[in-house]
Amino acid sequence: ADPWGIYAGLAGSGPGPLCSMSPRLIRLGKVPASSILASAPSDKNLDAWRESGCRTTHCNLEVLQESTLVFLATKPHILPGVLQEIRPAVGSHHIVVSLVAGVTLQTLQRLLPAGTKVLRLMPNLPCVVQAGAMVFARGSGAGDEEAALLKSLLSSCGLCEEVPESYINIHTGLSGSGVAYVYLFAEALAEGAVKMGMPGSLASRIAAQTLLGAAKMMLESGEHPAKLRGDVCTPGGTTIHALHQLEKGALRATVMNAVEAATNRARDMAKD
Ligand SMILES: NC(=O)C1=CN([C@@H]2O[C@H](COP(=O)(O)OP(=O)(O)OC[C@H]3O[C@@H](n4cnc5c(N)ncnc54)[C@H](OP(=O)(O)O)[C@@H]3O)[C@@H](O)[C@H]2O)C=CC1
Numbered sequence: 188a189d190p191w192g193i194y195a196g197l198a199g200s201g202p203g204p205l206c207s208m209s210p211r212l213i214r215l216g217k218v219p220a221s222s223i224l225a226s227a228p229s230d231k232n233l234d235a236w237r238e239s240g241c242r243t244t245h246c247n248l249e250v251l252q253e254s255t256l257v258f259l260a261t262k263p264h265i266l267p268g269v270l271q272e273i274r275p276a277v278g279s280h281h282i283v284v285s286l287v288a289g290v291t292l293q294t295l296q297r298l299l300p301a302g303t304k305v306l307r308l309m310p311n312l313p314c315v316v317q318a319g320a321m322v323f324a325r326g327s328g329a330g331d332e333e334a335a336l337l338k339s340l341l342s343s344c345g346l347c348e349e350v351p352e353s354y355i356n357i358h359t360g361l362s363g364s365g366v367a368y369v370y371l372f373a374e375a376l377a378e379g380a381v382k383m384g385m386p387g388s389l390a391s392r393i394a395a396q397t398l399l400g401a402a403k404m405m406l407e408s409g410e411h412p413a414k415l416r417g418d419v420c421t422p423g424g425t426t427i428h429a430l431h432q433l434e435k436g437a438l439r440a441t442v443m444n445a446v447e448a449a450t451n452r453a454r455d456m457a458k459d
């Protein structure tokens with residue numbers, strides 16, 4: 188039996204994070220596909236859910252009627268309307284989890300009935316390959332049981348940590364959006380190799396494996412990245428010549444600016 192009752196995606200039926208997590212949860216047997224009901228206004232993104240064996244609907248209220256655990260994953264500007272629509276159907280048995288960037292627990296609590304068990308989650312796309320990085324914070328109505336449930340469900344998709352809410356926008360800048368910066372870096376690595384004469388497909392695969400290996404070593408050794416970087420540098424060798432170029436291009440300051448810009452954007456979205 189599914190100890191969590193019906194798990195459902197109210198929305199977020201696109202290529203985004205909720206759609207990425209669901210096939211993984213189904214494959215791992217955490218949630219039977221038949222107990223997932225995904226809702227979106229059009230069929231555009233619902234096909235992917237149906238292909239995974241999930242049920243779909245165009246009626247958000249149906250999800251509330253059938254489900255206890257409800258994920259909200261619309262684009263931020265759509266969310267207030269959705270909350271207004273579902274509010275009369277939200278009861279004390281529901282656990283509402285929002286993945287929506289920039290929407291605070293305070294806003295969610297204001298727009299949902301008093302005491303609703305609500306949690307705010309920020310995942311990232313690699314959830315689909317069980318290498319996601321997720322953080323969540325609980326609202327005042329959610330207790331240890333709901334936090335443990337979310338953590339146990341999502342840990343199968345990667346790292347999942349409970350944090351103070353103030354970290355969620357930072358996590359968005361670091362990791363939710365950060366995945367895109369890493370792809371940009373991977374693309375640049377590969378293009379450098381293409382410029383020097385390596386075929387593009389091989390260069391791309393090697394760039395990806397380089398990122399994977401570097402990340403794995405950082406996690407497994409627990410070492411600071413500066414130490415690991417130092418270990419690669421032979422005095423007078425190739426790496427230090429390359430690092431000098433990256434420093435001239437202000438790579439570190441630029442990446443820090445990117446994290447700051449995305450974090451600030453997530454903070455501003457709360458005011459939009
Ligand atoms: N992409 C990412 O890596 C990450 C995204 N997020 C957050 O996840 C959220 C979703 O992003 P993403 O999946 O990329 O966006 P998508 O546009 O792919 O998905 C949004 C879905 O919401 C549906 N929708 C629109 N209006 C409603 C409504 N009134 N009721 C129910 N469903 C509705 C859309 O339906 P239709 O198909 O019919 O238009 C669409 O399927 C955003 O808030 C984003 O901030 C968080 C972390 C990472």
Ligand SMILES: O=C(O)[C@@H]1CCC=N1
Binds near residue numbers: 288359363364
């Ligand atoms: O770009 C965005 O707003 C969303 C949030 C994190 C990743 N994508």
